[in-house]
Amino acid sequence: MAVRAGAQADGAGAVDFRPLYRQVQERLVRRIAEGQWTPGALIPSEFQIARDLGVSQGTVRKALDAMTADHLLVRRQGVGTFVAAHDEDRVLFQFFKLRRDDGRRAFPDSDVVSVSERAPSAEARERLGLVRGEQVVAIRRLRSLGGMPAVTETVTVPAARFPGLLVADPVPNNLYGLYAERYGVTIAGATEHLKAIACPDEDAALLGIAAGSPVLLVDRLAADLDGRKVEWRLSICRTDAFFYLADLK
């Protein structure tokens, strides 16, 4: 089945002038979004996809390259192309920016403080774009780096999207992996807003620092492959022994 449209059609009612490789890209993203291709899976070769969609291998390659740049795929020379999984490496490089002052990178441990299903706060409703009456699941946990308490995290997700999350036996350290494996929800990207604030009493107690100490507030909104807001996460980070790393390239 051919994908082509627009430029190379005969010009009758052609409306869609997006480049062919973009159309291919959207089709392939959809295959991941719909669970046809699951994280970690090997996808067909460039030639097979090209034959399947009726385009050239070069066009498929351009689509795959774009998806690789978006961290949706991982290519392995001589082996094939795989759907990216939220493994520790990816979490560490793409989604966890806190580093020890000595610069070393470490995967954070997690201790769950509480898990509950409830009506969202007005702020949560606004950030996640919820309709009236929608419930949320809230997870609060303390994360440590190298044995030292570093971050208090409050994760808020729409309950409807994650049925049974409340009773997830042990809440796993790597939540994005759980979203993907158990609910078919792929976190594709996030936006973070950072502020310095005085540490609230409750967080200070968990972190083992004085209440009112300056701490870094990280307000993250994460979206799935379709751009839908999936998770709102507030993190309060100690920066007396850690720093948040940002690369401007």
Next chain:
Amino acid sequence: MAVRAGAQADGAGAVDFRPLYRQVQERLVRRIAEGQWTPGALIPSEFQIARDLGVSQGTVRKALDAMTADHLLVRRQGVGTFVAAHDEDRVLFQFFKLRRDDGRRAFPDSDVVSVSERAPSAEARERLGLVRGEQVVAIRRLRSLGGMPAVTETVTVPAARFPGLLVADPVPNNLYGLYAERYGVTIAGATEHLKAIACPDEDAALLGIAAGSPVLLVDRLAADLDGRKVEWRLSICRTDAFFYLADLK
């Protein structure tokens, strides 16, 4: 003059197996670094470069695409390819991450507090990799967003690299533009370390906030096209009306 080496040579003493387009890329970056191509200038067409270097147009395109992704070049369809300049747009999108709470983006104004040439602190010497005896120029200024004091900035650069910077008549708002135009130094990227701290007295006075208030400390080290450390910049940011934006993609 042909660039090719390695794979397609006859295999005598071939040692350099970097892809051809990478070698082309390095040559073109060098043209910018050496001032042969200056910011804002139109570079030759893909076909001209290809003829010049003895490679195909497709290989040149791949090199140019990579440089465009690095923000070194800007392509304009139907017109040509230009060396990226540090204009306001680029500064705003790539190098200035502070936003007003309402989300609006604004170019910061600057009021210079002091400019001096002196011996570097031990920390400055370490961050910039200076040898003993090297002097630095330090610029301190107050930056405002929408008329409100927002950031105190302390910029430290090696004096040898920027002769006469001390007496630059008015220090321009856009320093990276000055580095490029007057000294041929292109800032290609930077790394930022963020911490929350209690605001020092002096900065608090400039910002018009209470000393000890939580503020965001941004420690930036910027490098040129050759990866040499060019500028160390400490910024203390109010985040009671602003936030630092980070996109995780």
Next chain:
DNA sequence: TAGTGGTCTAGACCACGAA
């Protein structure tokens, strides 16, 4: 109208990894 970058195709050879 001429020249540029943007897209698409096609085919060749290579390096790599697995069987």
Next chain:
DNA sequence: TCGTGGTCTAGACCACTAT
């Protein structure tokens, strides 16, 4: 040995911009 992605080339047509 085989199939994969990585690189390189070549040529065609398109959309955009300036003149």
